[in-house]
Amino acid sequence: xxxxxxxxxxxxxxxxxxxxxxxxxxxxxxxxxxxxxxxxxxxxxxxxxxxxxxxxxxxxxxxxxxxxxxxxxxxxxxxxxxxxxxxxxxxxxxxxxxxxxxxxxxxxxxxxxxxxxxxxxxxxxxxxxxxxxxxxxxxxxxxxxxxxxxxxxxxxxxxxxxxxxxxxxxxxxxxxxxxxxxxxxxxxxxxxxxxxxxxxxxxxxxxxxxxxxxxxxxxxxx
Numbered sequence: 001x002x003x004x005x006x007x008x009x010x011x012x013x014x015x016x017x018x019x020x021x022x023x024x025x026x027x028x029x030x031x032x033x034x035x036x037x038x039x040x041x042x043x044x045x046x047x048x049x050x051x052x053x054x055x056x057x058x059x060x061x062x063x064x065x066x067x068x069x070x071x072x073x074x075x076x077x078x079x080x081x082x083x084x085x086x087x088x089x090x091x092x093x094x095x096x097x098x099x100x101x102x103x104x105x106x107x108x109x110x111x112x113x114x115x116x117x118x119x120x121x122x123x124x125x126x127x128x129x130x131x132x133x134x135x136x137x138x139x140x141x142x143x144x145x146x147x148x149x150x151x152x153x154x155x156x157x158x159x160x161x162x163x164x165x166x167x168x169x170x171x172x173x174x175x176x177x178x179x180x181x182x183x184x185x186x187x188x189x190x191x192x193x194x195x196x197x198x199x200x201x202x203x204x205x206x207x208x209x210x211x212x213x214x215x216x217x218x219x220x221x222x
Contacts, residue, residue, distance in 0.1 A: 004128040011152035031080025035073030079105040099153030134180040
């Protein structure tokens with residue numbers, strides 16, 4: 001939808017509030033509230049999918065989204081609280097320390113979310129920037145989520161008057177992203193020198209209403 005800048009700004013606002021929080025309990029609640037909104041918006045497609053499931057009433061999907069989000073929001077909450085507690089115990093630029101720590105704890109929280117109770121890996125933060133996914137070749141999806149948080153923190157630092165730290169962070173991110181693109185361009189294909197294997201991946205883009213219609217089964221397969 002091209003609305004990824006809103007995520008950057010929302011995270012920047014969250015980082016500002018968290019860095020100003022006086023108590024770790026406050027940071028925990030701020031992280032949980034942000035996570036609740038983050039997952040409700042990002043997982044709204046689940047409600048639509050329930051609409052077309054046989055033997056399931058549509059209202060069940062609209063209940064499933066907020067209920068699932070209530071649980072998933074625990075992970076951003078833990079990331080925020082952990083970063084806040086660690087930043088208070090360390091000496092130095094508290095806002096910069098918090099930004100770095102929150103990126104690290106968010107990475108850990110996404111990793112935990114992917115396997116705890118069988119895992120729910122959907123809706124990683126990295127999904128907002130498929131056009132800038134080159135670094136995932138080196139650091140993976142979780143690392144890319146951390147980079148997005150660092151980008152948001154550079155906005156927060158700049159708005160809080162710490163322009164030097166913000167510019168250094170933004171410049172480092174641009175250099176890393178550029179280097180990742182160069183490495184991706186220079187990388188040799190894994191099958192170089194071997195007979196080529198053609199692979200076709202099909203995304204049929206079938207409407208949910210037709211996907212489960214047995215009368216459309218043959219046409220969907222075709």
